[in-house]
Amino acid sequence: KQEVTQIPAALSVPEGENLVLNCSFTDSAIYNLQWFRQDPGKGLTSLLLIQSSQREQTSGRLNASLDKSSGRSTLYIAASQPGDSATYLCAGFLYGNNRLAFGKGNQVVVIP
Amino acid sequence: DTGVSQDPRHKITKRGQNVTFRCDPISEHNRLYWYRQTLGQGPEFLTYFQNEAQLEKSRLLSDRFSAERPKGSFSTLEIQRTEQGDSAMYLCASTIGGQEVAGELFFGEGSRLTVL
Numbered sequence: 001k002q003e004v005t006q007i008p009a010a011l012s013v014p015e016g017e018n019l020v021l022n023c024s025f026t027d028s029a030i031y032n033l034q035w036f037r038q039d040p041g042k043g044l045t046s047l048l049l050i051q052s053s054q055r056e057q058t059s060g061r062l063n064a065s066l067d068k069s070s071g072r073s074t075l076y077i078a079a080s081q082p083g084d085s086a087t088y089l090c091a092g093f094l095y096g097n098n099r100l101a102f103g104k105g106n107q108v109v110v111i112p
Numbered sequence: 113d114t115g116v117s118q119d120p121r122h123k124i125t126k127r128g129q130n131v132t133f134r135c136d137p138i139s140e141h142n143r144l145y146w147y148r149q150t151l152g153q154g155p156e157f158l159t160y161f162q163n164e165a166q167l168e169k170s171r172l173l174s175d176r177f178s179a180e181r182p183k184g185s186f187s188t189l190e191i192q193r194t195e196q197g198d199s200a201m202y203l204c205a206s207t208i209g210g211q212e213v214a215g216e217l218f219f220g221e222g223s224r225l226t227v228l
Contacts, residue, residue: 004154034217043118043203044155044219052213089154093214098168099145100205100217102154 002027002094006103014111019077021106023090028071032093035064035075037086038105044089048075080110114138116220118204124226125194132190133223137206143214144187146179147203148172149222155203161187162209194227201225 003026013019023035031052036044048057048064050073056065061078073090087107091100117136125131137144142163147155158177159169163184173179176194181187191198205219 031213032215036219041224043116043221044205046216046218049216091154091217098160098209098214099157100155102147102156104152104154 002092002097002101004090004092004101004103006088006090006106008106009104010107010109012109012111013080015080015082017080019075019080019084019108019110021075021077021088021090021108023073023075023103025071025092025101027094028068029095030066030068030071030092031095033064033066033073034091034100035062035073036089036091038089039086047088075106080108082110082112084108085110116204116206116218118202118220118223120223121221122224122226124228126228127196128193130190130192131194131225132188133202133204133225135187135189135204135206135220137186137204138218141206141208141218142184143207143209144181145205145207145217146187146189147205149201149203150199158189158202191225194225196227199225199227 033050035047050066063076066073087105089105091102145160146158149155161181176192201222203222205217208215
């Protein structure tokens with residue numbers, strides 16, 4: 001069974017600092033990896049998708065990378081803002097498995 | 113709005129009652145997923161459909177749970193004889209999927225179930 005670990009589980013940073021969120025998979029045979037944002041009581045919003053032929057994706061202040069050999073992904077958020085406060089979830093599709101496996105998330109608070 | 117739509121957003125019910133949730137996926141998406149999420153946890157896979165065919169069910173989906181996707185469009189998730197342990201957020205997602213691959217998943221806002 002694929003297990004996904006996200007470290008740290010929770011963190012607080014002052015506004016303006018860069019955020020680095022980590023995700024690791026027990027099975028590194030990942031072909032798609034997605035990072036999501038979830039606000040309290042809400043659904044999941046897709047932030048970035050790294051497809052099988054890619055190693056990283058960027059959108060605005062967000063950058064996500066995937067190292068398939070080690071089964072690790074990192075989400076980098078530059079110059080954090082209070083509006084970035086949320087839970088960030090990573091999830092991956094494995095080859096031969098048609099379900100996204102999720103971590104428990106990184107709960108982020110950006111202090112003004 | 114062309115995103116994934118779920119209804120109702122909130123449902124409070126008494127133990128033993130039946131509840132049904134509906135999901136309308138993005139129109140061109142052939143694959144639809146149901147996930148369940150409890151507080152502080154990541155979403156857990158329940159089941160998925162490729163068009164109208166239910167291709168996989170998690171062991172989390174007991175006999176009290178049933179899901180359908182008639183005509184490969186909207187989907188319903190029914191829980192019979194609800195228990196307090198069923199209290200959770202039920203999330204629906206859709207994507208374009210092939211035999212062994214799937215694209216970016218888009219989620220709805222979820223249906224929150226509270227069983228008293």
